[in-house]
Amino acid sequence: MKTVTVTLPAKTYQIKIAAGLLTQVGNEVASLWSPRKIALVSDSHVEPLYCEQVETSLIAAGFTVHVYRVRAGEDSKQLGVLSSLYEELLGDDFGRSDGVIALGGGVVGDLAGFLASTYMRGISFIQIPTSLLAQVDSSVGGKTGVDLNTGKNLIGTFYQPDVVLIDPTVLQTLSQRFLVEGYAEIVKMAAISSLDFWHLIENINQPKDILKQAPALIEASVRFKAQIVEADEKEGGLRQILNFGHTLGHAIELLAGGQLAHGEAVSIGMVQITQIFEDRGLTPSGITAQLKKQLLAVGLPISSDLIGSPQFYELLKHDKKNHGDQLTLVYLKELGTADLYPVKLTAIHNFLNL
Ligand SMILES: NC(=O)c1ccc[n+]([C@@H]2O[C@H](COP(=O)([O-])OP(=O)(O)OC[C@H]3O[C@@H](n4cnc5c(N)ncnc54)[C@H](O)[C@@H]3O)[C@@H](O)[C@H]2O)c1
Secondary structure (H helix, E strand, O other): OEEEEEEOOOOEEEEEEOOOHHHHHHHHHHOOOOOOEEEEEEEOOHHHHHHHHHHHHHHHOOOEEEEEEEOOOHHHOEHHHHHHHHHHHHHOOOOOOOEEEEEEOHHHHHHHHHHHHHHHHOOEEEEEEOOHHHHHHHOOOOEEEEEEOOEEEEEEEEOOOOEEEEOHHHHHHOOHHHHHHHHHHHHHHHHHHOHHHHHHHOOOOOHHHHHHOHHHHHHHHHHHHHHHHHHOOOOOOHHHHHHOOHHHHHHHHHHOOOOOOHHHHHHHHHHHHHHHHHHOOOOOOOHHHHHHHHHHHOOOOOOOOOOOOHHHHHHHHOOOOOEOOEEEEEEEEEOOEEEEEEEEHHHHHHHHOO
8 A cells, every 4th residue: 555644734644545546535534534424525436336345334334324326527617416415414414523535536525625614614534536637636625515506616625534535446447538638637647746757658559557556656746746735735826737737737627528538638638838939948958848758658647729829818817726917927947846937918919920
């Protein structure tokens, strides 16, 4: 078992990574929680695959388990679904000393985390992420939330789990598109974190290599994300480097109207922003080509016709991560080293020149 510790001012918790960990969930949870009622929140794809073994393991360890299943997909990250979950927990007599466990991808993690952080002013919470994106990114760092019709993740909290339990074997049932999409976030973390991590992803030459190397990729990703979150839990500064590729990526994702998955849009965003900074001499030449090689190897897209339109610039100007009249771009100083580059919104068209 690999263990990564996240140490924050108000809380320290562990991220545990091991093949077969799903069957050990009961013992793991019992080492942290006294016997209690557990709301096991999952979605319609993951629940039939993995809920039974988790539930069995929890019951054997002395817990009472209620399973709550939401429809798979982003549409479940909404206030209506959350409200039904509050009612169900109340109906099942959940109190302040009970707990919530998220078993699923980033949607379930964000939704169940928000549920746990707000139900009766906050009850205990554990993450069991099952998609690659959730295992390397969304389950670590404590961001929870739901979407509004006007935008994603507009309502949310920072709420750290008591433990994150990662079993890489569950990735075998994940579709290749979601596997590759999650891998885009791994490429991002490798590019901004260290040369060692970058060398690790240089071994990925096709999608099936992602599965083979998953334990090492997950460990490197969560170690890095934990470091960033420790330094800047609430995204006041350094944590912004995790937005590498995301500023252009978000705009492209929105313009694509569902045709591009998030990770695909981020892949395009990383390549495009790196080319811009390379052209300006701020990123050493050749790095865009290295990024492209790694992304193309698994079939991720690297360009889009949607870039550069008036709507594209409008979306950039209204990005929720903008601070006042400026937008903060993330660029690579070297492979493995990122920095922030603020640009005034009025100058963004000239700066990007797309
Ligand atoms: N909290 C954060 O810090 C953070 C960071 C990044 C993304 N996010 C959020 O994460 C969400 C995206 O996460 P995601 O890509 O995991 O989406 P998701 O939760 O919708 O999962 C993707 C799909 O894979 C299925 N799935 C998950 N695990 C599976 C498995 N082992 N086998 C078979 N199918 C499986 C799901 O049912 C779903 O259909 C977005 O809502 C995004 O806003 C949050």
